Amino acid sequence: MAYLTLFMTALAAATILPAYSEILLGGMVTQGYSLWWIWFWATAGNTAGSVINGVIGRQVDRFKHKRWFPISESQLEKARTRFNRYGQWSLLLGWLPLGGDALTLVGGIMRVPWLNFVVLVAIGKGLRYGLVIWLVLEASGVPGSP
Template identity: 85%
Template structure:
């Protein structure tokens, strides 16, 4: 059940919903959970949340003419141009706290092929969660005997 909670929190954190999966992951490190599974479920949930952003991005053209749509055509064009400058490789930065969600949304707008989208986003998210685990293990004073093995 704890892994599912971590997965759902990481999923929500990749969307516009307020969620802090790093805090939950950090707290779970000191408990009797496999580091491998913690990393896996956090990465999987956060990557899937970014896929939702990509799906939403692919629908932008359907709604951009609506009065309620929150982004102007000019803003959308500016985002497209910025994304084109670095291309799909910028999805490796989809983990960033500020702007990462927007990158994955624009990746959808730009119709990055799904395999490329998922692989690049998952690499970025996986590295981030690996860093969070490393940081907690090396700075929080977690005794090595209390860290479960994978």
């Protein structure tokens, strides 16, 4: 049940919902849960949340001319221009606390092929969660930590 909770929290954290998976992850690390499974489920959940952002991004063109749509055409064009500067490789930074979710949304708008999208986002998220786990182990002095 704890791993499912971590997956769902990590998924929510990658969307616009207010969630912070690192807090739960840190608690699980210090409680002795499997580091492999913690890393796996956090990475999988956060990547899945980014895929949701990508799906939403792919729908932007359908709604951008609606009065209620929150992003102007000029803002969309600016986001496309910035994304094109580094292309799909910028999805490796989808883990960033500020702007990472927007990158995955723009990745959807730019219709990055799904395999590339998922692989690049998962690599970035996996590296981030690996670093967070390592930092928690270092800070907590959990037996068996490096």
